[in-house]
Amino acid sequence: MEDIEDLVGAGAPPGLRLPVTSVGVKPKRKPKARLLHDPVSSNPQIPGTQTIYVKTFGCSHNQSDSEYMAGQLSAFGYAVTEEPEEADLWLINTCTVKSPSQSSMTTLISKCKTAKKPLVVAGCVPQGSRDLKELEGISIIGVQQIDRVVEVVEETLKGHEVRLLSRKTLPSLDLPKVRKNRFIEILPINVGCLGACTYCKTKHARGHLGSYTVDSLVDRVRTVISEGVKEIWLSSEDTGAYGRDIGTNLPVLLNAIIAELPPDRSTMLRIGMTNPPYILEHLKEIAEVLSHPCVYSFLHVPVQSGSDAVLTAMNREYTVSEFRTVVDTLNELVPGMQIATDIICGFPGETNEDFEQTVNLIKEYQFAQVHISQFYPRPGTPAARMKKVSSIVVKNRSRELTSVFESFSPYQGLKGETVKIWITEVATDGVHLVGHTKGYIQVLVVAPDSMLGTSVDVKITSVGRWSVFGEAIESPSLGEKVSHVGSPIAGSPSCSDSCNNCDCLKDPEPCQCLIDNSCGQQINNSSHEDPISVMDGNHSGRNFITSIQSLLVRKRRSRGPEKTCEGNSLKLINHQETSGTSSKLVVMDWILIGGIVVSFFTSVVLLMMLSSEIPS
Template identity: 70%
Template sequence: MEDIEDIVAAAGEAPSLRLPVAAGVGLKPRRKTMARRIGDGLNSSPSSQIPGTQIIYMKTFGCSHNQSDSEYMAGQLSAFGYAVSDNPDEADLWLINTCTVKSPSQSAMDTLISKCKNVNKPLVVAGCVPQGSRDLKELEGVSVIGVQQIDRVVEVVEETLKGHEVRLLSRKTLPALDLPKVRRNKFIEILPINVGCLGACTYCKTKHARGHLGSYTVNGLVERVRTVITEGVKEIWLSSEDTGAYGRDIGANLPVLLKAIVAELPSDRSTMLRIGMTNPPFILEHLEEIAEVLRHPCVYSFLHVPVQSGSDSVLGAMNREYTVSDFRTVVDTLNRLVPGMQFATDIICGFPGETDEDFKQTVDLIKEYQFPQVHISQFYPRPGTPAARMKKVPSTIVKRRSRELTSVFESFSPYQGMEGQIEIIWITEIATDGIHLVGHTKGYIQVLVIAPDTMLGTSTKVKITSVGRWSVFGEVLEFPKQTNNDNFLGNPTIETPSYPNSCDQLVCSREASLCSCTAQTCGGQSNSKKHEEVPTHAIVGTSIARKWKSKTLASSFQSIFHRKRRSQVSEKPSDGQAMQTVEKQEEEINTGKFTTFDWILLAGIAASSLTIITLLVLLSSNTVSI
């Protein structure tokens, strides 16, 4: 079947402009049996509905670049009237944005596709899997859209809802940066600075999908930074398959881009910059300039530099184009030039040909540097890559090495000694425990604090009260005099559930992964992050920082009610009166007052407790009588 490339027929039309489909384009009607199944599974035939009135379920796998692509697709669909949902049951169409980095993530995609077909829903598969593996059996009978055609997602969705099978995979130009966008977290802008890479790693499937390096212009990226800052973004993540390679195809380089972006950041440090994953070869010649940028007050002193192995022979087999000595130079130089510098790295265990001595060198390297973040993966051969044809290490050995390295890594205490330190943190989200807010230090160390939700999108001073293996806990020392009470009343968000077979999420955090596609290219489940077990003393110690200071059982219940009510009032008000209600509820939350609803809940709890006690007394009495 031919790929369609002529849906937008008029030359020069803006991307995603919906035009009538010209005759003869590469649309393939579904087989009658499939069309009948889809029609039977919906309340009404999709083709009979008005375009732009349907609900679209979106699921995203993979790296931060994939997350950004999903946000752009959601923005365009929302702009044309579609409702984007995280509930598959209520959706009229499913859109799955896929990752080809590891076999488990692709297997999860296969399962989701089968589920979608079983419930008779129209389906669009986007991302790296269809782009890099066009002839997969699992993609038969479904619409697909590639990584560089996200600006035409509306057309693909519309045609799919009409019962057509669409394939849109041929590359032309990079998608525009100013497309409509619905951010997963409205305070965080994931900014793709380039696609593809210059490498040729023998294990990498992502190169098949993302292709050769293609960089956005410095001016285009700077203009995007200006725009998102005016929209209230507080963190900008530079994302790509290899950030360090930026600009080599257009006569620029990463330091030039970074200096131009930093010049646009507010001097009050209200918006921070995070530099994305970079492989060692392409920053070796710019280390001093990179260090200068990392020292800037508005740039996190953090870098993700994959090493993949501590053995030069394994790196050679991987075709990584650097040595362990090169990696050491990067880490040692930046540690020397940047105060408080923090690193994350990646390891692939059991690459073909890896000997016990090779693995020992990897373990020794990790022991030497004791990185706070190490993404540990087992090797999985990806179809079509040179490594897939290499002689494999037995799976039992691969698993044993992965467990051993994980044990070594988890023996470190990277944040030991931070207790009592005063740090400035930038707060951007609620932790997955629903209690803490998540902030990060200048070195991008994750700090969990108990504070009102109105502090989201702000920076503050905290005192570190205790440390965990994966993050630290802090007590807020400074509360903003004025906070924005409608922080959660802004842009709608896409919730992307965690998936253990993709790049790991930050601990107790809903953030997109730190790693990029080439960082976790062939691994199993990463072992570098786990949910932080929140110690009781940390909760008690930091709870003093709350504005409402919960010291009694009643005020503890009140804090729970407040947290639940926040999730309720985050809904958009339907009219002016609803807005007043939201403002009143927020005022009550911030002043710590009980509402009638709170008293009713407390009365209910008290009545239930009294009933239970009475029943226990009666049962005890009956037992004694017998």
């Protein structure tokens, strides 16, 4: 099928509606009435009344794109769900960085076809590989056309195949948005990159560097702060390259954003992944920004290999020495600096000596977060044509490096310390809340949900390999002590191949195999340890009240989100967000039950008294 632009330009064929001008509707604005070319009688399904399942693969940039698409669909009346069986149409936002991500996409497409659901595939795969066999007969939308997702969905629901891939201008930052986490804004500052890595296919999809203006990004920051956002993640395929196409640079942008952050440190800024070549030019300026009280002292800087020979084969455009300069300078100038990095094991031509240099580099710096990946040849890239290293060798190298990495105890010195954390998530165990220190170290605490979106001082009580555990010294909203339960779990998953590797990804969370930060991380599928399931000798004697609190919190979070509609917008009611009052409701329930019981017995007594006074 031809591209939709060609069809519209030649006059819409029967049933194909011309592009609507209200796709870029501002948040909270109700859509105008729209006239369809097909009479309602010929299509019993009215556009805007269906339910859409949205699935996202890949990096934080992809997650932001999905949030924008969900926001536009909601603004036009569509309901958005995480349950595919409930949906009338599936929207899959894809990642092309690694074979496993694309394989997952293929599997999901097959399931969709089996379920006979209409399907739209978005993101990097269709943009970079539009002729892929799996995409035949499927509507596709590119990475820079997300502002037209409503149009594509409507036509697909009517049975039309739509292919919308032509790049024009960057999507507006002011489109409606439904955040997966209402406290976190993922803000794309640019798309594409200036690199030409021989193994990376992302540039095929995202293209050359395209930066948003400083003014547009600052305006967006003001907006999201007013909406209650507590963390702003700057995301792109390479934040360090920002502004080179429009005559500015990253330090200029960062300082402009910092000027808008509340001085009470209620909203924190996190800088996304940057490659070494571009940050080298601004190291001191970046260090000053990372030292600011409202900026996390954390940066993701991929090295990929400890061998200059391999870096040359990768066309990474820096040396190991230059990477060391970045790390050493930031560690020296930024108190409590935390750096995450990436390694590709088994790149074509990597010798045992090359790999040994990589192991030695990781041992020397003992990074707390390392995304380790086996090399995956991506079709159409120069590396795919290079002579491969034996798969057995690649797997053994990955295991060895993972073993070295897991032998580190990066957080051991924190036990007993009191630190400030910013709390923005609920852990997957349903009991703990997840906060981060200024160095973006993950801290798990048992606390009421009313503490979500707040900052609090905590005392670190125990240390795990991937997280630390703490107890809040005082709840800012309740003024009460909050106790810690649990201890680290032995044998937590390593950050090996479960974390995806490419630079473009690593944004969502520093690997702990959390989610979409290495290329395929999915912004908050964090795999937090479950400290309730294992207890060590230091915690088995915790008092009964703390245990009861934990059970109440677990019960409180057992209910899932409810959906309701207000006008044309989808509203998700998440009991996790409202459970700050849940504990109060539990008390009220008992009071009401007690009142009912007392009233019942009072009524019985009165009736008995009255009956005794009535003459027989």
